[in-house]
Amino acid sequence: MPRISAERKQDRLQSILDAAGRVFAAKGLQAASMADVAQDAGVSDGLLYRYFENKRALVDQVLQEFYERLLARLEKEVARHSRIEDQLGTLIQLHLKAFVEEPGLCRLFISEVRVASNYPGSNIQALNRRYTRVLLRIVDGAAKKRQIKAGLDATLFRDLLFGGIEHLAWRHVNGGRRLNIESDANVIAGILLDGVKNRSRTLG
Amino acid sequence: MPRISAERKQDRLQSILDAAGRVFAAKGLQAASMADVAQDAGVSDGLLYRYFENKRALVDQVLQEFYERLLARLEKEVARHSRIEDQLGTLIQLHLKAFVEEPGLCRLFISEVRVASNYPGSNIQALNRRYTRVLLRIVDGAAKKRQIKAGLDATLFRDLLFGGIEHLAWRHVNGGRRLNIESDANVIAGILLDGVKNRSRTLG
């Protein structure tokens, strides 16, 4: 019989995750100490280690939740549209928006997610695949409607898309290029769709 | 009268930079200490600080040289071709090749260059612009030949391209997707060129 309700424990967990998100986003993974996170969460240092094995595990979780939130939005919103252009445009818009709305996490995500995804047991790989699946559904739909030739290599397509979005978002966040989310998203969607329109399977 | 000739100093500088490149690439920025670099370069710890203000400055320089080497190759080789497709394909190929040939620096570059580019006084921004210029020349050439409509936003185009290449290279380096440099480069070039064929100026 737990003396402390499951909700309470959930709250603690969530408040730690939130704090970690804020602190890591604000100071960067390297510069932010576990003590910083604990203080921001209003708990003791030691408690962090009851919920997360170590700093790495905490960051991983933060990034994972960010990624999951993004994916959930993507899947839901993309499904609302039926035209290929709208689906892809929506996906790009949401992705850009997610990054722009949470620039700190965005920075963290971009600079850590690839490294994190290498850690054994990391779920980031699974999320990457999930992202690919969203794209795949769009591409397959387009192929069925003969809007693009069948057989496009989805991972290559995903890398092109994902990479471009990342770059765009990053530069915006860092004060480089102003972003017009809606129109930029449409341009990118247009370029990529036109680009693959007549392209057949290119890679296994 | 300097006790040590300018050339000698240049040599020292270069050997430090080389050592830093090797060490940072091999162990990662975080795990590599200044002492590691000094040892690899065969100089004392203290000497590093005569040539570079701090660790950050040293890394910046390493990345900058890597970027510069890449750009020099790009500019030279791209200029050899006259067909748009060949120019773009060459650019992509060289970029991928640079990353694949030096996976350690590639990793460093990808995970640090954007951060580095924020540091005041960093020259990375200038190199980004130089990269943009290479692209711009290709795009303008294409526009003149009416292969694409005039006015494509080159920075957006660059981000798409650069981001995609980065992602592709990263995943290859980390054992994800096998890379077929030549064909992959051509596919990407094809997609992007087709994509922008009918697209007019979209952003400032």
Next chain:
Amino acid sequence: MPRISAERKQDRLQSILDAAGRVFAAKGLQAASMADVAQDAGVSDGLLYRYFENKRALVDQVLQEFYERLLARLEKEVARHSRIEDQLGTLIQLHLKAFVEEPGLCRLFISEVRVASNYPGSNIQALNRRYTRVLLRIVDGAAKKRQIKAGLDATLFRDLLFGGIEHLAWRHVNGGRRLNIESDANVIAGILLDGVKNRSRTLG
């Protein structure tokens, strides 16, 4: 009216002591945490502190029980013999056997018991005296039979014996010298008995 019967409480106490013995022996005092003990005993961390004031007290108790078990065996088995040589040989054999059979506790005992015996309130001193008494009985018997001269300093004799056994056992446990319990015991008994045969009281 106690909610928990006295027996139940005894069971708890004993299961904690058993767990502590296992855990401390397996991991060493330093490396074993109270949480480890609690888990092994199947109780909560907090409960340990109802039965023992702190970690030190718990270890003391574990060692004490080990020592007591050893003494009980010694007293019982030694009494079965009437020849001095057999009495001493048996004592040594049992002592060695106890250590060799429980190498973990043996290690703990050797490296902690002397420290523990300093703690105020520790009963280890009393057990030392009890050990001395066993020896004394043997020595006195021998004196009566004129096998040794009267007046041997029993504590000195005990230290010699105890120390030698400890060393022998320790080195065996740590893979140093192979132990042949029976013959080694007899050799030691022989040396010491012959050694004190003609020795008169030396110290108060």
Next chain:
Amino acid sequence: MPRISAERKQDRLQSILDAAGRVFAAKGLQAASMADVAQDAGVSDGLLYRYFENKRALVDQVLQEFYERLLARLEKEVARHSRIEDQLGTLIQLHLKAFVEEPGLCRLFISEVRVASNYPGSNIQALNRRYTRVLLRIVDGAAKKRQIKAGLDATLFRDLLFGGIEHLAWRHVNGGRRLNIESDANVIAGILLDGVKNRSRTLG
């Protein structure tokens, strides 16, 4: 060309070792922190790690020097005597004296040396062998003079002796039994010598 003379470095090393001896002896290995040692030595925390890889290595060195000092004394003084009884008596006296004169180190030695000797690369084993060699020389001399039968197992003999001395010294240091170094040493020497007088080779 070292900027700091080798002597200076030696001084530092020695002052750290001395401080470590003092601090570990006074507070116990566990309770003494590296910071304590650094403070006592008047150096920074970090410097300790320039001279010793870690805490363990520092303790090892302290114990080793203590042991070496003891052995040097033993070897030198024992050689001065020709009668077996005097040789053994001297050895025991010096050993007891060493422990009694430095009770802190003695405690450290007794409670740590056996553990330390297990560490790979520890020199304690070598010192143990050296101690055995001193004994062996005495025993062999005695055997030649027909004072004892040839073939006594020197390691068993050493354990008996060493263990007894340890116990005696320990109890004295902890306020147990008063020690009369000279006479106790002679008693022990007498017991052991008489004990082995007629004993032939007993173990490999």
Next chain:
DNA sequence: GATGAATGAGCCTTCATTCAT
């Protein structure tokens, strides 16, 4: 110019112990 000894702040992590439930 060069050295490398020295610094010392700072960080992650552990764990005995407490106490609200």
Next chain:
DNA sequence: AATGAATGAAGGCTCATTCAT
């Protein structure tokens, strides 16, 4: 009685950077 969440002090260790020589 029993739980186990929570605490928080403490400690070993690293390493960028400085500075006397």
